[in-house]
Amino acid sequence: MGHGSNLTAAVLVSALAACWFISLLWAHQAPLVRSDCAKRNATEAHGRLGGDAAETSSEETRRPRDGACAMAPESRFDCARDRLLSQRGCEDRGCCYAPLPHSAGPPWCFYPTLYPGYRMGPLTPTARGQEATLTRATPSHLPREMSTVHLEVTGGTAGCLHLTFKDPSSQRYEVKLPAAVPQGEDDAQDALYSTEYQSDPFGFIVRRRSNGRVIMNTTVAPLLFADQYLQLSTALASSLVSGLGEHYTSLLLDLNWTSLTLWNRNMAPHADANLYGSHPFYMVQEEDGLAHGVFLLNSNAIEVMLQPTPALTWVAIGGILDLYVFLGPDPQSVIRQYLQVIGYPMMPPYWSLGFHLCRWGYTTTLTTRHVAQRMHNATFPLDVQWNDLDYANKDRVFTFDPWRFGDLPEMVEDFHERGMKYILILDPGISSSSPPGTYSPFDEGLKRDVFIKNATGHILIGKVWPGQTAFPDFTNPETRRWWEDCIRDFHSKVPVDGLWIDMNEPASFVQGSAEGCPASDLENPPYTPKVVGGQLSSGTLCMSAQQKLSTHYDLHNMYGLTEAYATHSALMNIRGQRPFVLSRSSFPGIGRFSGVWTGDVGSDWEQLRYSIPAVLQFGLFGVPLVGADVCGFGGNTTEELCVRWMQLGAFYPFMRNHNDKPNAPQEPYVFGQKAQAAMRSALNLRYSLLPFLYTLFHHAHTSAATVARPLFMEFPTDDNCQAVDRQFLWGSSLLISPVLEQGAVELAAYLPSGTWYSLHNVSQTPMHPFYSKGRYSLLPAPLDTINVHVREGHIIPQQVGPALTTVASRRKPFFLTVALSAGGWAWGDLFWDDGDKLHTFETGHYCYVTFTAGQVGKRRVTFPLGMNWALDGLVLGGLQVFGVPSPPRYVLANGDKVKDFTYRSDTKVSSVGLALPMSEVFSVQWAL
16 A cells, blocks of 8 residues: 555445255164174174184185285285284285384284275266276175175265265165255366276275376275275375364374274263264365365264375274265365265354353352352353253253252343343253153153164163163154153243253263163174274163164264254244254264364363364364363363463353362352453453354355364465464454463464464554564463454454443444555455344345455445344444554545544554444545
């Protein structure tokens, strides 16, 4: 921008809307066809796919041909995943045996090159794409192996390749995703990929058409397809792999012979454990800013082996291989393509983006009221008060204790009058031990046949908080109707605003059931992935348990998803407003119905640090409404840790402070005055940014954009951003750099190339901008500060002024933070509706405002006025403009001179006080 020119800030209001509706369909599938087999020998380390030849094999030894074993150790693919084998046992599998000095790392028994496998027949065209038959002449070591596999290849879009491998002779369980986002017709000429096939032994290669880079190469190891063991290996395009959650990891996965198990488990986050959710999706960062993703749609237990070749091996113990490859070409496009398959996220209610407070240990309504009142007295924003299971009568859901919570309905109404919301926990386990006629949810459930059954057809009884419990089968339509009736009846007494579905892996305190589980190949499969507890039924139900669609063996990982769908639908029908559901268990597609939190994190600095990659991973999985328990759930926090966690938590998309009952209190008001001031500052900053955050959720809902975003998503060509997971972005505009170490008062933060402006500092005035060429900078970070930077070229809509709820904050004046680019331009937007009604975007009941700053004379902009009713009564109270090179001579608002403006020559920031109606087109101009 040159001297003497005018800069114009203007508003574009539009009411364009597109219909977007997704329905969930549960398709009935027969259970897997299997024969019984003997219970696994307790001396076997990990499974029983095939024994040592000296003990179990009478076949002639099939030694690999000369030269087939000559490969680098890091390129070996394990041929003895199930157990330790002697040289003879290994070679009887037709594999190579070459011991190494160390036991950890590369396998000693591994597949040779061109290991005998399936032979591919000719590809023939179909209405959906192409198909071929794979046949195996030489059996492998697997029991109940499929001699024939059907391959179908389809392409939903130019950037998505879809391959399915099925057994044509039996009906195996297949996950049927609901119709997601409509996709265009595939055009082979526009496809971003090319595919090559090796016929014998079968394998395929996917290349990026633009540069010939190999995205997948499955010829490196054999395809294996048996009744309870499906294996597919592939070389990887790079070692920069993210995804495959839910695990306690960095953003980039460790490829040094790492095993990850996807099997939902009630397990507090820690390393080397399968946690609450299963997301068989990964993204690979390639060179030159390109990326691709791969999704294995399979709900059975999965183990994924990563090795430094780089390469990856999928092992699923049921179902089919239903594989999607997303070609991007950039990281954000990969996520959009993935979400076109699993569904875009729901639009959360505005109030759910405020601050939530919970504790297991608010034992009465008096205690709960007192907590909310102390938050109010200390002027801490609080939108949602929660109760854990303390409220329930004898720990039974859909009840409340008549003595300790006798005035629960009145308490909720009091909260509503104060502009607050109320949420309580709802576990799926239904108490089965109450006398008949005394507990309606179980009595009605019995009549309506809604509970999961054991292998003999009787109700499976487990144990959770109320004692003996039955578990609803949410794949049954009648169960979903019963669930809604239970919620409706409870809501008529206690008008809750949302529901927290916990313990829904499902968790049980006895293994399998109170009566144990039958000995079968479902309970003890030939191969068991490395799960906590050693058996699939550890901490959950029997695998032979019967559900409407199939056995629990097939459906376990989807239990939380099916409950979230039922709960979301029930709340929508009962309240008639946007539902809020928070789930612990998760599976692809859950973001359409629920938010997620990261479970029982500990109150320590390591858990604080690892909460960032956990939140970012869920963003990749299509679950943008996610956060960790602020200040930690387990153990005692410290004042410093809680301050730093409140600062970081202010930038979780979902922010809740939640604490376990044995621990020291950690509500913000219990700490010293300096700590309280720092926490209050962080909360007030979050509340001022809620219009911007809400707009990010609108883009997530309508176009699959990420909310909390890894730096590599926005700067894919910057190699320094590839592994950053101690910082993150909100959208493309705000860079958050929290303190994650005890005692730190400064931090080294990476600022990608460009100009970055500090949103605020300790004195609430802007700091000098950073003109970065892509480098780490040492930033001051005293205890009362979290570093937040605005990226040049962006405009951030805010609402300023203290507010204790979003009801109040939504009435505050708007304020624009304008960060000019080097060329003097900036852009931003605002999505605004009533914040609670259903389908406002789909029905056009919203305002969408575009803010544009630029030099008059260099760009001509028109401003059509659309539906502006949602902004009636709201004003633009001011703006601050970063990057103004010299003091303005005057400022005009809609052509009239403005008296209230300032300029700081040290930071190049101009601030303007205004009172312009947001429901009308406006312009602000200044002359230099």
